[in-house]
Structure formats: structure tokens, C-alpha cells
Amino acid sequence: MSPVREIGHPQLIQELVTEIQDSGRISFARFMEQALYHEQFGYYMTQRDGTTDASAPRIGWKGDYVTTPHFHTFLAKSLVRQIREMDECLGYPDSFVIVEMGAGAGLLARDVLRECATTVPDLYHRLTYLLIERSPAMRVMQKHAVHEFSGPEGCVSWVNSLDELGDALLTGVLFSNELVDAFPVHRICIKRGTVQEVFVEYQDDQFIERLSTPSTAALESFVSRWGIPLVDGYTTEVNLQAVAWMKDVARVLAQGFVVTIDYGHTARDYFAPERNSGTLVGYYRHQFETNPYERVGLQDLTAHVNFSSLVDTGEAVGLQCTGFTDLQHFLLSVGIEAMLKDCDQEGEEVKAAAQLLNPRGMGRTFKILIQQKGLSECPELSGLRYRPFFEDVLECGESVVH
Numbered sequence: 001m002s003p004v005r006e007i008g009h010p011q012l013i014q015e016l017v018t019e020i021q022d023s024g025r026i027s028f029a030r031f032m033e034q035a036l037y038h039e040q041f042g043y044y045m046t047q048r049d050g051t052t053d054a055s056a057p058r059i060g061w062k063g064d065y066v067t068t069p070h071f072h073t074f075l076a077k078s079l080v081r082q083i084r085e086m087d088e089c090l091g092y093p094d095s096f097v098i099v100e101m102g103a104g105a106g107l108l109a110r111d112v113l114r115e116c117a118t119t120v121p122d123l124y125h126r127l128t129y130l131l132i133e134r135s136p137a138m139r140v141m142q143k144h145a146v147h148e149f150s151g152p153e154g155c156v157s158w159v160n161s162l163d164e165l166g167d168a169l170l171t172g173v174l175f176s177n178e179l180v181d182a183f184p185v186h187r188i189c190i191k192r193g194t195v196q197e198v199f200v201e202y203q204d205d206q207f208i209e210r211l212s213t214p215s216t217a218a219l220e221s222f223v224s225r226w227g228i229p230l231v232d233g234y235t236t237e238v239n240l241q242a243v244a245w246m247k248d249v250a251r252v253l254a255q256g257f258v259v260t261i262d263y264g265h266t267a268r269d270y271f272a273p274e275r276n277s278g279t280l281v282g283y284y285r286h287q288f289e290t291n292p293y294e295r296v297g298l299q300d301l302t303a304h305v306n307f308s309s310l311v312d313t314g315e316a317v318g319l320q321c322t323g324f325t326d327l328q329h330f331l332l333s334v335g336i337e338a339m340l341k342d343c344d345q346e347g348e349e350v351k352a353a354a355q356l357l358n359p360r361g362m363g364r365t366f367k368i369l370i371q372q373k374g375l376s377e378c379p380e381l382s383g384l385r386y387r388p389f390f391e392d393v394l395e396c397g398e399s400v401v402h
């Protein structure tokens, strides 16, 4: 079966082909789920050499892409400043839990823990740091990154999923950086004013797309909820897993905050008529790839996050929106300038800060959503001082037929 080698991980392709042959077709969401998270051959479930050994990592400068913590510890330091205020809002509970979900290589976890231990020892002594990670390979990297805080005396532990946690158990903060963009998405396309779903078939040694009636009514409801333009050919993604995730998050949190950091948009921007082919991309060795059927299982696949949908779902399950801003304004408002004061102005730290703050890049593309549960009033968090830019986070348009 030689041609399959060229389009991805051979055993993964074989598994996908068998599944498609058995059922005739699969949804794009199922294809993406298997490409990223197939138990043995999914992109995230092993490192590049097919093992869980971190010598050939997927994430990092030697891998396929880097994330904010690979640039500097600024995000970790800023988060800890924000978490201090959250601790105060919660009345300094005896046991404060930080849950980080989808920590990848674990750099942010390491830096948050170091910052906490050195600058807020009182909080650190009350801290449980729980990592939720579905990938065995990523867990190996995380164990290595936070080894100084784990072990019998340490405050760090792991679970595989939110399902393993009881209801309303946690008081503290649940945060994630680039988790939601890694959830498998459904893809839809508008044809003659109706919603069609993208399905994947396999023909002549390649994956092909076919449009058909949606596999779930949730897709049509999503289209009308967010006013997705009913314009012929308009194609976009629907992240139903993000909706389910938000509900699970609300379930496990007794009192505290949810901090979601990711690239994405409000619904109004996401579903703007000009963004007519969606946001799905692949990453391989630091290059964009627009074809998801290349290097299947060997490249990352990701789609931008619809933050309005997270806020909307959150509101329905008891998570109130504290505020929404972007990385640039978050970092500035918690005090990155003061952190840079003593740095060499030509040095690496200032260059890293410039990248994180860049309004034409990470500074604007990355957003920070903070939600809260169980608090009597909406606190003034310093990281959200500039939130008025995004007051339309909950607004949605109306579907218009063209």
C-alpha cells in the first residue's frame, strides 16, 4: 500500500481507510480526532519518532510549532500576578487549586510554579497544581518540566480528563493555553442557503471531501445562533467539543475562575463574510499547511476559537464572563513594562516581549477570556483593565441568505 505513505502516518492512514470503508464516510471532526488523538498513531499521542520519549518533540523550536511560554516567562509571571488577585477575591482559601488543562510540553506549568514559589510563598504553600492531559507523550514532557515540584512532597499531580474529577470540587483557577484550538472541529459549508457538513471519503489512494446533510442538528442550531452568513460556498468550523468542555469545566468548579488563552475571535469577527474559508490550518516544522489531508498524523491541525460560544455556553451553566481582552492588553495591564525596566533594551527579553505584544501578531491574535463562578460580584481584575475593546463578545449577527 505504498501511496498512503506519502499522505501521512502509514498505520494511521490504514486505520482511517478501514473506518471509512466500514461506514462509507466519516465526519471531518472524526477525521481530525483520529489524526490528532488516535490512541497509538495520533499526532499528539506520541513524539515525532513514534515514542513518548521527548528527544524528538512535536512542540518546541525543534518541533512543529512553538507557543507563548517558548518565548519567555512573561505570560507565567503575568498569570501569577492575576492569580494573586483571584486568591484575594476568593478570600485566601486553605486549599487553592490551579488546574492547567492541555499543558503540552509543560513549560508554562513549570514557570507558573516557579513564580508562585518565589514570589507568593503563602499561596504556594496552599497550592495543589493539577495537570489534565490526555496524551501520554505530553505527560512525559510535563513530568520532566515540573520534576522539581512533583514527587511525594510536591504539589503537582495528573489526571487524564475532567471526567475523573467530582462535581463542584475545585476552588481556585482552571486555565489553559492553546487547548481549545486543538479540539477536533466539524466543518460546514453553505449550499443554496442550507447547511451542509464536510465528510471525508477515501478514493484513488487519497482522502476526498463530500458535502452532505449534517450528522447532528447542533450544527444548524450553531449556524443560526451565531448568524453565520448563508452565502453559497461559505465554509467554516464548528467546535462542538469546546461547548461540551465549557459545561464540564463549570461542573468541576465550585468557586473560582476559568482563564482561557488562545488565538481566536468574537463570533462577529469569526463569521465575518470575508472570512469565508474558515481558520483550519496545519503546522509542520514551523510552516503553515492548508491541506489537512497532507502528512496525516504527522502535522498539527488547529482551528481558531470562537470565544463568544465559550461565553454563551458558560453563561448557561453558571460561569459569568468576568472579561475578555487580548494578550497585548493583558500583559500591559498586569505590568510587563515594569518587568522590562531593568532588562537590556537591545537584549533577548525585550525582543521576546516585543513579539508577545505585537499588535499585528501574537499581541492581538491571542485572546484571554476570564470567567467566574460562585462569586457575589464581578471583581476588578487588573489584567482586564482594557476589556472595553471586546464588549461585543456576546453579540451575534443574524443569518442572511444571499
Ligand SMILES: C[S@@+](CC[C@H](N)C(=O)[O-])C[C@H]1O[C@@H](n2cnc3c(N)ncnc32)[C@H](O)[C@@H]1O
Pocket: 044, 059, 067, 068, 069, 101, 102, 103, 104, 105, 106, 107, 108, 132, 133, 134, 135, 138, 160, 161, 176, 177, 178, 179, 182, 183
Ligand atoms: C497546542 S497544545 C497546548 C500547548 C501548551 N498549553 C503550551 O502552552 O505550550 C494542546 C495540548 O492539549 C492537549 N489536549 C487536547 N485535548 C485535550 C483534552 N480533551 N484533555 C486534555 N488535554 C488535551 C494536547 O494533548 C496538548 O498537550
